[in-house]
Amino acid sequence: MKNKRSSIKRRNQNEENWKSLRTTRDDLSLDRTLPTGQSFRWQKVEEYDENDENEKKYSTYVGVIGRRVVQIRERMEFEEEEEKSYETTTIEFRVLNTNESNICKNEDKENGEQEEEQVTKDVRAYFNLDDPIPLKDLFEQFSKADPYRFGRLSAYVRGARTLRQPPAECLISFVCSSNNNIARIKKMVESLCEKYGEELVCNVSSRSRSRSSGSSGRDDDEENEVNDKEEINESKIYHAFPTVEQLAEKCDEQTLRDLGFGYRAKFIPAMAKELVKRGGEAYLLKLRDAPQTEEEKYRAITELTSLPGVGPKVAGCAALFSLDKKSVVPVDTHVWQLAREHFDPNGELASMETTASTTKGSANEEGAEQQRHKESSTPTTPTKQKDKPLSITPKMMKKCEEMLVSIYGAYAGYAHTALFVAELPTVRESLPEHLRTPTKADKKRGEKNGEKKPEKKKRKFLKVDGENKSDDDGA
DNA sequence: CGTAGACCTGCTTTC
């Protein structure tokens, strides 16, 4: 009994550890930001509401920011004022690992408060929340500039934020992303951290269960251990992302190959060594803090691209997601697809696809039948020949980026993030049919069923086409 | 300078 009492006390203390991030869901949606392939380190975790009798579950995200294990949640509150009830969402976080959070508990008050302030500052910085312009305002600007696509989409991607990650972590993570899928990227990044990163020890209540969607097995829902009435206070170990120094010193290709990095295994140690040579993380931070000019942006990209394993796409991601280069639009296959679908009324982008191909089969011998599509007479999907995996050339990237920058301006990268998020399966599902970008599967199916191309209504995005999709997401 | 292959691996889809 006494046991129980003390545990309750502890939990309430824990509950008090939640601190407001001081933002709103117009400015930050966790679901549209954390699991969207900007960072690969966040896990969705189910928690039980400790104040609620029924102990309802709610979802949170747990990840690592620097050397802190951070848990974040969106808490809904119902307030009643003058016979009306309002629903507000408060976004809160707390630090889980003891080595960090103890500092602000056991030391003297002043020190503690200072530390608390620092934590909030750091977490806010990670989420880019100190931007001069609130995301909501930016979305309005984007919508005004592009009512046809962004305007109709914005309600569904509200709060889709561009992060501001530690540069080396971001860069190295994206080196893993080439020719790869998100699930495996996550796995690789995680194993890299486990292997080389500093240990971060957390005390975890046994009642919180991981519901990691995808990465490691599906051990959820298996209530084999029904001991959750007992307050087993296990400790869980997380890992910081390894520093470039740690990687440069300890990391080698063979180990990474054994960890499943494939051909990317040689890039990581090589890059880490090169980064250390150039001054380590500080070198990258210098690129971040340089004046926000076109010239410096170009320079940052050039510098990054000279690192092993870093091409224009990865450099773009690092620049946008960690180096404050907000006008950068990293063009990958998805961005290319969506740009071609929604921002290419004259078929400029489409016409660039003709030469690109990447196949292993020797289509030469039997290539007797060539498509005579020399001039794309119709702007609609001229290059729909055999399904050669489309590869995006630097020239295509440049064109695509320029096009989007011309529409969205200095924060084009933020617009890109939102547009990209709209293409992710979970978000896509929440869109009304007519806003969904056709997938390859869709097109394939269309071909099979009967050539009926959905007949794109290719009008320039200029007119506020009279429907007001008022509110809401279909989450 | 601008383009074809090769390149690791695991998940999904199809034979």
Added chain:
DNA sequence: CATTCCAGGTCTACG
């Protein structure tokens, strides 16, 4: 159920 495809590209070798 095994096979093939594809996944948020980059590097290298050639015209």
